[in-house]
Amino acid sequence: MAEKEKDELEKMNEALSMSEQFVEKYQKPLLWGLVVVVVVIGAILSVRHFYLLPRQDKAQAAMYQAVMAFENDSIDLAINGNEKFDGLLTIVDQYGSTDAGNLANAYLGLAYYEKGEYETAQKYLSKFSADESILAPAMMSAIGNCLVDMEKYDESVKYFEKAAKASDNPVFSPIYLKKAAAVYEKLGNKEAALKLYQEIKDKYPTSNDARGIERYIERAQNK
Structure with a gap:
């Protein structure tokens, strides 16, 4: 028993010795590694505090006027701004890395949609995340709407179905499902349209879009 304890003690001493040798051998690299980590963390915090947060504040301030113009149907003013405030194009260009800049992509896409410039609208809507x-x-x-207006029906229906799945609530999902079903009817795919109309009836029976859904189901069945 004493011999076994002696062996274990020797192994522990060897392990400690190896650890000491490792630290002694790599002391400078370890210290430099720690310094690098500290410097990187400090740099990240500095970028956030001195660069990102002020940019976010500026972007939000700029967004206010542009959004007001958009909501007042002054679409060109919202897009381009004037001598008093930056338009959505400038906000996206200068503050694209901020939350406000991200939201500006959505507004810009909707603004171009209102102008009937569907390809440009899709471009900016796709940048929003x-x-x-x-x-x-x-x-x-909204991207689905752009694609419908560009007569890219096969692509549009994917966005409507994706929107319905991502939303997954009784208010909006039926809206997107009905849009997808209408496109399927346009494409002559009555089976797919019927399936979505039936989904609205079964899954969202109390929604506004479920009202009169039997008429849509009957239409899809008879085509």
């Missing part, structure tokens, strides 16, 4: 269940699906649906 968000991880939530209201605005993100709405922008997917």
